[in-house]
Amino acid sequence: MKNYWYVLFLFLINCKSQKHDVIIKSKFYDDKQLTLSKTVVGKPEDSIALNVPVGLLFENLSSEKVVILNYKTFIQNNSESWRHLVFNENKEEFKIDKEVVNPHQIRNFKFIIGLIISRKEADNILKKKNSEKDINTLNGIKDSINVGNISEFSKLNPDFFSRYSKPKDSIGFMFVNDDDKKNIKIKMIKLKL
Known part of the structure; x- marks a missing residue:
């Protein structure tokens, strides 16, 4: 894959x-x-x-x-x-x-x-759209969750999640799947569109 x-x-x-x-x-x-x-x-x-x-x-x-x-x-x-x-x-x-x-x-x-x-394009977006502090926060979120477990998203880092919940901000999640397993690593990002 x-x-x-x-x-x-x-x-x-x-x-x-x-x-x-x-x-x-x-x-x-x-x-x-x-x-x-x-x-x-x-x-x-x-x-x-x-x-x-x-x-x-x-x-x-x-x-x-x-x-x-x-x-x-x-x-x-x-x-x-x-x-x-x-x-x-x-x-x-x-x-x-x-x-x-x-x-x-x-x-x-x-x-x-x-x-x-x-992956390269995702890294570029992170560098452009997030401050150094936020990138460190993102890199700290490496919990492995099931791809279908939507309810667990906000539990990964509630403070980070709530900080970017303003109407004009888009909260996104980046996933990487290195193999054919269903488990993925998750990182949160903030994109202003």
Whole structure:
């Protein structure tokens, strides 16, 4: 497995509709904004569109602009399974592993918006967007957690987490996965978009 870093932003959407289809689509606008829309068929009050400014993340980055959605689906025995949902800016179809999945079939899940960038590019963002003190704080957060354990994020360093919770700041998390294991190392970052 390639050594990717993920920058994941805290846009968490809950979809728990047993009776309605949920359609997820994404679209880039001039590399400056990602619009992610959630359409709940028959329930317009539960539909939502998120506009995410991502231009700063794409400065000096590679042209491979792939969005990763981590989502949780509940299978028949009520256990939880985490998988990766991958698609690019020119397609609206969902690819899980090598399979193409109809978005209408996805009913119960949670997901987070993410962007794939390399280790070098991630380091450059850290240097540009964080002070030396904060970088030391980030480097001190090396807890290994399961990729699906969202609830544990704020427990890693509550003071650091709360310090960057202002509305104009975007709190992100950087992950590195050095092998095929599900455990990852986590670092928190602050990005002003």
